[in-house]
Amino acid sequence: MNVVFLQGRLSIDPVLRDLASGSRLLSLEVTTTTDAGTANVPVAWFDPPTVPDWAAGVDIVVHGQVKRRFYRGPSGTQSRTEVVATEVCEATKRRQVQRLLAHAVDALGAS
Secondary structure, rough: OOOOEEEEEOOOOOOOEEEEOOOOEEEEEEEEEEOOOOEEEEEEEEOOOOOOOOOOOOOEEEEEEEEEEEEEOOOOOEEEEEEEEEEEEOOHHHHHHHHHHHHHHHHHHHO
């Protein structure tokens, strides 16, 4: 099963784009810190229920899946590995984080 929980800090301000399909894409860049160092993780959140007013430096928690997306670029077909978010919330909002974790546990139990 492909389940990701990511906690980190926004490295840059989120970017909202309207896609040709009619969907909205909120792009996030999340920096995580571990004993081995830091990692920047790209996160794609399609059709967020509301557009948060977050800025770089905000701590967030992401629940989603790792996916590799293919697209046409200037030099042909390219790919990008990213986390596609199901839910995202601020890390300081403990009740929302607990709800997010509970949804994921329920989904794991159902499979």
